[in-house]
Amino acid sequence: MNAPSATLRSKADDETAAIGKVAGKKVTPAELFCDLVFVFAIVQVSALLHHDHSWAGIGHAAVLFLPLFWAWSAISIHANLNPIENSADRITMFVAALGALFMAVSVPEAFGDRGVIFGAAYLVQRAALTLHEAIAPTDRHPGLFFLVFFQISGPLMFVGGFLHGHARLAVWVLAIAIDIVMPRLMRRHLSRMTFDLPHLLERHGLFLLIALGESILSVGATAVTLDHLSSPVIATMISGFALVCGLWWIYFVFAGAALEERLPVAIARLRTDQLGRMLGFSHLWLVAGVIAVAVGLAEAIAHPEHHLDRGVASLLFGGVALYLATFGYTTWRMFRRLPLARLVSAALVLGMLPFATEVPAVLALLDLAVVLMLLAIIEYAVRAYRDRQARKRPIAPEEVPA
Template identity: 25%
Template sequence: MPPVDEGSGANREMPMSGRTMMSARGISPWYRPMAARNSSESHRPATPLELFFDLCFVVAVGQAAARLHHSVSEAHFGTGLVSYALVFFAIWWAWLNFTWFASAYDTDDGVYRVTTLVQIAGALILAAGVPPAFDQRDFTVITIGYVVMRLALVSQWLRAASTDVAGRRTALRYASGVSLVQIGWIARLGLPEPWGMVGFAVLVLGEFAVPVFAESARPTTWHPRHIAERYGLFTIIVLGELIIGTAFAMQSAIEETAVTAALLSVAASGLVMVFGMWWLYFDQPAHETLSSNRTAFVWGYGHYLIFASAAAVGAGLEVGIDFDTHQTHISPLAAGMAVAVPVALFLISVWGLHVRPHHRGPLLNSAFPLAAVLILVTPLTPLPLPLIALIVAALVGVNIATKPCDEAIQTS
């Protein structure tokens, strides 16, 4: 995740003409030279291929959230949380690698699409490896999925190096760095515990270091608005998984018991929570933050907490349904914390990445941490979920009240 280099000589508009014009220029729709895109293009939306790529991660996110739900319901709190953190990192990092490369080098020709298809196949293999990784810490299948995705990704970086002379050094650093770390992931499979966990931590740091090392040669020309939209779309996917998981849990509970006041409370509270989380995330112009060289890496990496906590809220709501239908024997405090902790983490993450950089004033900046603290206290009360929903709704109200009038007019 590089800083923006708007003065780069390699920045130029990608040809977006039709088949006839491409043929006239001698450019085939099957293959065109891969050159750096312009980081200041006037219109740079997410492509249908990127949207399709994102949808392929729905399975993996749903698997991770479902496994977390079952772990918490069975009172396996520590192992469940650790497994969830590890597995969700694997899912998120695979998505992130594709997203930032595509923002800088998407040619949308036939070769690029087929290579993306290979990455999609790797993502589906990764999804199939979520259950053994979560339950037995066996990352063999996930690693195989990564090998498939990484072979395609490295070929993309080598393709960029061969045609984008100005960005060749950066592309080669990415290709070599990604390859080296991937060899490390394969070697890690042979490590016994607890060395396997140590190796995991070391390799995560290595993954984080590759973009920093590569971008120090010359920043790639990713597009701030495009990246903000891509992250926003993935946030919607995660929130959608939250709603789907909760809806299925409600359906199962109603089939086995009946509609009760407790279930209706979970449903209503969950809906208000999710809508409030959506509102608070998307009410800040993220691309303005991304235009700053100082915050690009922090913003991009920090979204791990936003994505992981949002998906975990769904698992927590399903735990709440289990508790109300007597399908779990955990304590009321544990059931309340299953929702309170991820909601609080989501709010703190959104505050740090989306609110503070915009300097919206002391009231809103203090309201987010205060809301997170109050939410963490709600499990000590008889009605934790309605109270969490009420606090999130109140925070939305504070956000609206402190929004500048001109900004409110522009977004209305």
């Protein structure tokens, strides 16, 4: 055996052994309780985007959504690295969730009178988690040096809340950029962290489920406000629900199950901290796409016989395309393979965008739902074929489609 192969095998064995130490970790009721805060947070971001879906409105929503996602991610990582079986762990999570609640409450006026509250809540949320890790470190934590740098964005968000207009936006964008770049710069310290990947995968799947729930809420809440359910409204509701079902099916039936099966292959290529960051970024874009779809669904159901305006069509079709394209990043990053059916579908959806404003909303939404249903059928057929082949011969983990 040559040296590089031996090194890779040793690395894979070490990572697998490390995961084995924490295998079997389950999502706790405390984590699910904290998730309720983020149900409200996603509703708030969706409402903000619904109120203003211009490019400026999309930018403002993104600047507020990213810190909220980091807040959820920080709580999930805390639960992943700690047993959450004692009062200190739970209280830390609840304090962090309280900070996220104040962030969510501040979303409608975050660029107005509540900017200070938004920034202060983010700072408190970060400080609570950092303080816990500093007081009760374990060999799975990244070290005090990283924890200090982990705090840079919090004070910036807080200071930005005292500024106004473009100055506030610029400082908050800087804080977000630091949060994005910091894991890359501190990767040597992050390599000390050993994540329970099945637990982390389940947590991110649950967060995506929250976002999909907001899409269903958009369908129902909009229909409730209408004077009567006309035939176009009913048809639009059916298409909208089918679209959300398609988004759920592609992830939870195909992608999520395949990812669990192929984790050993990914672990052989990447460290668990690298996989953890990859899961975070990929689900950030998945959830962002679903939120955009939720806003588009509400507009389509409210005015099914009208043509979608450019902003709404961009959110609806762009959100679906972003959702599908994200699987390309995930699959390539983990397995050096591309999910061609999803990428082709994403390109098709983007190609349909110029025509989406030329037909009634009910037809535009039906077209999207048909694309998702056809994609699900294609992937089901591919999976069925591979299952038949697997019964004829053993199938290696790297052959499981992602």
